[in-house]
Amino acid sequence: MNWKHPKTIIGAPAEGDVFYRREYINAQFWRKAARGEHLLISAPRRVGKTSVMKDLEQNCIDGFIAVYSDIESCKNQAEFYRRLYNLLLGLVQKSKRYKTILADFLKSRDIGEINTTGIKIERKDLDFKNELFELIKICGKEDTKIILMLDEFPDVVSAIEKKEGKEAAINVLHTLRNLRHDKSFSNIILVLAGSIGIDHVISSLDRPKLINDLVPITISELDIVEAEELIHQLIDDATMKISTSERAYMIEKISHLLPYYIQVFIDKSDYLLHKENRIELTREDIDRVFNLIIEQNSYFEDWEQRLKRYLPKKDFEYCIGILTRCAHTNQYPLQKAFDFSHKAIPKTPYKSLLDSVLVKDGYLIEKNNNFRFLSPFLKAWWQKRHPEFEIMN
Numbered sequence: 001m002n003w004k005h006p007k008t009i010i011g012a013p014a015e016g017d018v019f020y021r022r023e024y025i026n027a028q029f030w031r032k033a034a035r036g037e038h039l040l041i042s043a044p045r046r047v048g049k050t051s052v053m054k055d056l057e058q059n060c061i062d063g064f065i066a067v068y069s070d071i072e073s074c075k076n077q078a079e080f081y082r083r084l085y086n087l088l089l090g091l092v093q094k095s096k097r098y099k100t101i102l103a104d105f106l107k108s109r110d111i112g113e114i115n116t117t118g119i120k121i122e123r124k125d126l127d128f129k130n131e132l133f134e135l136i137k138i139c140g141k142e143d144t145k146i147i148l149m150l151d152e153f154p155d156v157v158s159a160i161e162k163k164e165g166k167e168a169a170i171n172v173l174h175t176l177r178n179l180r181h182d183k184s185f186s187n188i189i190l191v192l193a194g195s196i197g198i199d200h201v202i203s204s205l206d207r208p209k210l211i212n213d214l215v216p217i218t219i220s221e222l223d224i225v226e227a228e229e230l231i232h233q234l235i236d237d238a239t240m241k242i243s244t245s246e247r248a249y250m251i252e253k254i255s256h257l258l259p260y261y262i263q264v265f266i267d268k269s270d271y272l273l274h275k276e277n278r279i280e281l282t283r284e285d286i287d288r289v290f291n292l293i294i295e296q297n298s299y300f301e302d303w304e305q306r307l308k309r310y311l312p313k314k315d316f317e318y319c320i321g322i323l324t325r326c327a328h329t330n331q332y333p334l335q336k337a338f339d340f341s342h343k344a345i346p347k348t349p350y351k352s353l354l355d356s357v358l359v360k361d362g363y364l365i366e367k368n369n370n371f372r373f374l375s376p377f378l379k380a381w382w383q384k385r386h387p388e389f390e391i392m393n
């Protein structure tokens with residue numbers, strides 16, 4: 001049989017015809033951008049932030065020009081400002097309306113020229129922070145609004161803090177905040193996005209005010225109808241078939257309906273059926289697929305690793321302890337989390353770790369002072385990764 005695989009994409013951002021668009025997210029974004037608000041997209045990894053931003057960049061509405069960039073590799077202030085400068089320069093250069101303004105600007109700053117292949121920067125000794133401010137000044141000369149989307153921003157703040165110290169990290173946040181309130185910046189919309197808890201990174205710097213003017217954009221999980229639509233989009237032309245009742249069972253099993261989990265589920269289902277040369281997915285298959293997925297560490301390891309990366313050791317140990325406790329019960333009471341803080345002694349107040357790391361970053365949800373895992377996948381994986389004997393005494 002000539003087997004046709006579903007149109008799944010796993011890991012890389014979903015773009016073009018494999019992207020499932022939710023118009024209300026885009027609409028929410030453009031409405032706020034049109035009001036000149038600076039935006040914050042803070043959600044756990046794999047919720048679909050990057051995919052949404054790339055879609056916004058590629059389908060920019062009239063009156064705006066937009067650029068997306070993953071800035072995670074910027075490890076110090078100089079690299080950060082240089083990246084911003086190049087991004088902004090590259091973006092306005094593409095806009096015909098800026099052509100003369102930009103050419104005059106580069107000349108006046110003695111930086112270089114625009115030729116047929118693009119901008120040629122002739123000077124190597126540029127102070128990019130200063131140049132960025134100068135460049136921003138000319139961006140107000142056109143009424144096109146400029147959108148700069150900076151992905152993985154909290155990682156950059158955290159890296160700068162590690163390499164150059166707390167004051168340097170605060171300085172970057174200050175500079176950006178001052179820019180946002182500067183008249184010459186009024187044409188520019190800053191979109192800061194990230195997966196590691198921005199709240200936590202900022203509150204560990206003790207300066208929550210430095211981002212509290214940003215307006216949040218919410219990207220939540222799919223609802224059941226959207227999950228069905230995505231499944232349809234993925235397997236429409238594929239050989240495998242899933243009946244209505246099995247689709248419902250799959251959705252129930254996934255429970256926390258991130259597009260990512262649906263993609264992984266369909267991909268593994270296709271693998272199983274193809275291997276066994278069957279077309280119709282059964283209920284038993286769905287149970288098997290669930291177990292196949294949690295066997296694959298690479299899907300989940302990052303959830304543990306990233307806590308290790310950005311939390312101090314004692315906070316990390318407390319969080320791991322809490323997650324392991326939640327993995328081995330249905331409901332984990334807040335009171336016990338408090339008691340455990342006397343044993344694990346985290347550096348950060350325990351309640352702040354629960355709220356602005358474990359809940360905010362999408363590990364747990366809290367209801368009536370009880371915690372539980374948001375995703376049955378992550379819970380099942382965590383159970384295997386951290387067996388019950390780790391929390392026996």
Ligand SMILES: Nc1ncnc2c1ncn2[C@@H]1O[C@H](COP(=O)(O)OP(=O)(O)O)[C@@H](O)[C@H]1O
Nearest residue numbers: 009011012014020046047048049050051259260
């Ligand atoms: N809108 C979408 N349509 C289809 N798949 C998606 C969508 N959003 C996310 N995904 C799935 O989730 C994965 C991670 O998406 P990504 O945008 O990189 O998330 P994030 O930036 O939040 O980590 C993608 O590889 C894809 O499998």
Ligand SMILES: [Mg+2]
Nearest residue numbers: 046049050151
């Ligand atoms: Mg991303």
